Amino acid sequence: MFHLAVAQVNRTSIYYETHGNGFPIFFIHGHGLTHEMFKLQIDFFSKEYQVIVCDLRGNGKSGKLTQARSDIIETQCLDLILLMNELRIGQAAFVGVSYGGLIVQHLAKHYKERVHSIIIADSFCRIESSTLAGKLQLAAAYCSWLVYFSPCELMLPAIRLSYQRWSQAYSEVRKGMLDKRPIELYKQRLAASQADYSEHLKTINQPALCLAGDFASFGIDCMKGVVTRLPGARMEIIPDACDPSNLCQPDVFNKLVRQFLAEQLKCQEESTAGERRFG
DSSP states (O other): OEEEEEEEETTEEEEEEEESSSSEEEEEOOTTOOGGGGHHHHHHHTTTSEEEEEOOTTSTTSOOOOSOGGGHHHHHHHHHHHHHHHTTOOOEEEEEETHHHHHHHHHHHHOGGGEEEEEEESOOSBOOTTSHHHHHHHHHHHHTHHHHHSOHHHHHHHHHHHTTTOHHHHHHHHHHHHTOOHHHHHHHHHHHHHOBOTTGGGGOOSOEEEEEESSOHHHHHHHHHHHTTSTTOEEEEETTOOSSHHHHSHHHHHHHHHHHHHHHHHHHHHHHHHHHHHO
16 A cells, blocks of 8 residues: 655644555654655565655655754654654654654654654764764764755765765765755754763663664764663664665665564564463
8 A cells, every 4th residue: 555645743744655554664764865765665664564754844845844953853753743643553663764863762762652663773872072073073063054055066976976886875865965955954964963862762662773884983883872872772784884774785774674673573462462361
């Protein structure tokens, strides 16, 4: 089953698509990209699950982002919860890549009863401003307006060089740059730079899988920072991949996520059966 629509929630419009039937999985896109980055995941997972993809507020085909940067992530998360209500979904698994990983962390902390399990890829829980890499990342966030407001033609050669090994990733990143919404992207970049879930993660009890491409040691270190704070989280390194790893190595990414979800759903079924037997 395939359905696309625009939901009017939280005083904005959210573009979304649903594919397939079964246990629901939300895929949350990365910074500067849209639901289209999950084409390969839609094809793969919709054979067994109900796959929901959408454009976060301020991105793609969804409504404008007018919130103060301190309210952006919470507002985007509330949009998703209200979308779940529209779709009559009580609980779902959430997969977040890059910026989407921050959204997933926020959901797991503040909307626990709606989150069955989480998969976080190529993301972080906070920027370590005390380190050189962290200081550079913060500086890049505040200087990113140069990228967002510059003519696309100036940025495309650098993007092509960065993703020369991964044509599918390059295609989506290039499209994101050509279709960018500069002001809203910049606000989200600053919101991400200020996010800090390092303490929140310690209280999250949903099953968690963390993924990172092996191409950049900095990205692996960021994901290790998430894993060490998430009780019982599992980490997998994806060979020959960078952010977004779901596009660099989609077969490996899909296999790892599918295996994790199957394990968690089996555990849930066994637990439910046990409660019925002894309840």
